[in-house]
Amino acid sequence: MQKAVPGICGGTGKGWGANMPQKNELVTLDIIDMAHDGNGVGRLDGMAVFVPASAVGDRLCVRIVKVNRTHCYGRIEQILRPSPDRIEPDCPVSRRCGGCVFRHISYEAELRCKQAFVQQNLRRIGKLELAAEPIEPSPVTDGYRNKAQYPVRMQKGGLCAGFFAPRTHEVIDCHTCKLQPPVFGELLEAVLSYMHTYHVSAYDESLGAGLIRHVYLRRGHRSGQIMVCLVVNGTHLPNENALVDLLLSRCGEIVSILLNVNERNTNVIIGEHSRVLYGKPAISDVLCGVRFELSAQSFYQVNSPGAELLYGVAAEFAALTGTETLLDLYCGAGTIGLSLAHLCRQVIGVEVVPQAVENAVANAARNGIKNARFFCADAGQAAARLAREGVRPDVIVLDPPRKGCAPEVLDAVAAMAPRRVVMVSCDSATMARDCAALAAAGYSPRRCRPVDMFPRTAHVEAVAVLSRLKSD
Numbered sequence: 001m002q003k004a005v006p007g008i009c010g011g012t013g014k015g016w017g018a019n020m021p022q023k024n025e026l027v028t029l030d031i032i033d034m035a036h037d038g039n040g041v042g043r044l045d046g047m048a049v050f051v052p053a054s055a056v057g058d059r060l061c062v063r064i065v066k067v068n069r070t071h072c073y074g075r076i077e078q079i080l081r082p083s084p085d086r087i088e089p090d091c092p093v094s095r096r097c098g099g100c101v102f103r104h105i106s107y108e109a110e111l112r113c114k115q116a117f118v119q120q121n122l123r124r125i126g127k128l129e130l131a132a133e134p135i136e137p138s139p140v141t142d143g144y145r146n147k148a149q150y151p152v153r154m155q156k157g158g159l160c161a162g163f164f165a166p167r168t169h170e171v172i173d174c175h176t177c178k179l180q181p182p183v184f185g186e187l188l189e190a191v192l193s194y195m196h197t198y199h200v201s202a203y204d205e206s207l208g209a210g211l212i213r214h215v216y217l218r219r220g221h222r223s224g225q226i227m228v229c230l231v232v233n234g235t236h237l238p239n240e241n242a243l244v245d246l247l248l249s250r251c252g253e254i255v256s257i258l259l260n261v262n263e264r265n266t267n268v269i270i271g272e273h274s275r276v277l278y279g280k281p282a283i284s285d286v287l288c289g290v291r292f293e294l295s296a297q298s299f300y301q302v303n304s305p306g307a308e309l310l311y312g313v314a315a316e317f318a319a320l321t322g323t324e325t326l327l328d329l330y331c332g333a334g335t336i337g338l339s340l341a342h343l344c345r346q347v348i349g350v351e352v353v354p355q356a357v358e359n360a361v362a363n364a365a366r367n368g369i370k371n372a373r374f375f376c377a378d379a380g381q382a383a384a385r386l387a388r389e390g391v392r393p394d395v396i397v398l399d400p401p402r403k404g405c406a407p408e409v410l411d412a413v414a415a416m417a418p419r420r421v422v423m424v425s426c427d428s429a430t431m432a433r434d435c436a437a438l439a440a441a442g443y444s445p446r447r448c449r450p451v452d453m454f455p456r457t458a459h460v461e462a463v464a465v466l467s468r469l470k471s472d
C-alpha cells in the first residue's frame with residue numbers, strides 16, 4: 001500500500017488501514033499493471049485504483065474521483081516519478097476523446113500491454129494453457145484508418161464534429177485525428193462549410209430533429225478511392241449539387257458521394273438505404289492481391305496493411321493444401337475467403353448484411369474466382385442448416401463481431417467436425433470464451449497470435465487455431 005505523502009501531493013498523511021479511500025482524497029500510487037481498457041492499475045490496501053493515462057512504473061499523486069465497493073478511479077494530479085515507457089503525447093485531444101489510450105507510452109510498451117491482455121484472456125477467461133505467440137506489430141501506427149465516422153451536432157451554439165467523448169454523446173470538436181489520413185479532416189471541413197453556407201441543420205438526438213447525423217468517410221488504402229457518405233435524418237439535403245461541387249473541388253480522389261438515410265432513433269450509424277449523389281455506389285480497393293468492391297454498409301478492416309498481416313496469420317493457421325472446403329463464417333465482403341480461394345477447393349461464405357454479400361458475390365466475379373459462393377444469412381442459422389445438409393468443411397474460419405460467436409454457431413461448427421477452426425477476433429476475451437467452448441466440444445487450441453490492428457488504442461486483434469482431437 002502507498003500512503004498519501006504529505007507535502008508532495010497534498011495528502012492527509014493518514015494511513016489507509018482498513019479505511020476506504022474517499023472521493024477527492026489525494027494518494028500516492030505506484031502503477032503496477034495495465035487494465036484492458038488502457039487504464040493503469042495501482043493498489044491501495046489491496047483495492048484496485050484505475051488511473052487513465054498512467055503507465056507501469058509511474059509513481060503518481062492521484063486524486064480519487066470515484067469509489068466503488070471493490071475498486072476506485074483516480075486522476076493524475078502530479079507525476080512524481082515517470083515510467084520509463086512514457087513519451088510526450090502528440091495529440092491534444094487524446095485524453096478527452098478516449099480513442100488513443102496509449103499516446104503517452106512508446107509503441108513497444110503498448111505492444112507489451114496488448115501481448116499481456118491476450119495472454120491473460122486465454123488463461124483467465126478461456127482457462128487455456130496456451131502461450132500466445134509474439135504479437136505482430138502494425139506496419140503503420142499513424143494515419144492507418146481507412147474509415148472515419150464523425151458525429152455532427154450543434155453544441156454551445158456552434159456546429160461540432162469529431163468524436164463522442166467516452167461513454168457519452170458529447171461531441172469532442174476535432175477535425176484532424178492522427179489515426180486518420182489528413183484528407184479526412186479536409187473533407188469534414190468542406191461538409192461543415194457547406195452546412196454553414198446553406199444553413200443545413202445538424203441532428204439533435206433528443207428531439208429527433210435536424211438533418212446531418214454523421215459524416216462517414218472511407219478510403220481505399222491501395223486504390224486511394226474515396227467515398228463520402230452523409231448520414232441524414234431525411235431523404236434530401238438542400239443544394240445537393242453545391243455540396244457535390246464543393247467536395248469534388250477539395251479532393252480529386254472522390255469516386256462516390258452518397259446520401260444515406262437514417263431517420264430512426266438509434267445508435268446505429270448507417271441506415272439501410274443510400275442514394276448516389278455523385279459517382280458510384282461503392283469504392284474499390286486491393287487487399288492481399290484481390291480487388292474488393294465496398295459499399296458503405298460492408299465491413300472492411302480499418303487498417304489495411306494490418307489486415308494483410310492478419311489474413312496472413314489466418315492463412316498460416318488454416319494450412320490449406322488445395323483440396324479443402326473452407327467455410328468463412330461472418331465473411332463481410334468476402335475478404336478472408338476470397339484471399340484464400342486459390343489455396344483450397346471451394347469457399348463458402350456466410351454474412352448477415354445483404355450489401356456485403358452483394359459485394360462478396362461481385363468481388364468473386366470481378367477477380368475471376370469461380371470456387372467461391374456466398375449466402376446472406378445469420379451465421380448460426382446458416383451453420384445449423386449446412387450441418388443438417390451434411391456439408392463437411394475441412395476448415396472453418398470464424399471472424400465474428402466483438403461479442404463473439406453465439407452458442408448455436410459453435411454447436412453447429414462442432415457438428416460439422418472440420419479438421420481445423422481458425423478464429424479471427426477483435427476481442428480476445430470473447431475469443432478465449434469461444435475457444436473454451438470449442439475445446440469442450442473436442443477441439444484442441446493449438447496456437448494463438450495477437451496482431452495489432454489498432455495502434456495507440458486499447459483494441460487488439462488475435463488469431464487462434466484449434467484442431468479436432470478425434471479423427472474419424
Ligand SMILES: C[S@@+](CC[C@H](N)C(=O)[O-])C[C@H]1O[C@@H](n2cnc3c(N)ncnc32)[C@H](O)[C@@H]1O
Binds near residue numbers: 299300301334378402
Ligand atoms: C469482424 S467483421 C469480419 C468481416 C470479414 N471477415 C472481414 O475480415 O472483413 C464481422 C462480420 O460479421 C457480420 N455479422 C454480424 N453478425 C452476424 C451474424 N449473426 N451472422 C452473420 N454475420 C454476422 C458483420 O456484418 C461483419 O461483416
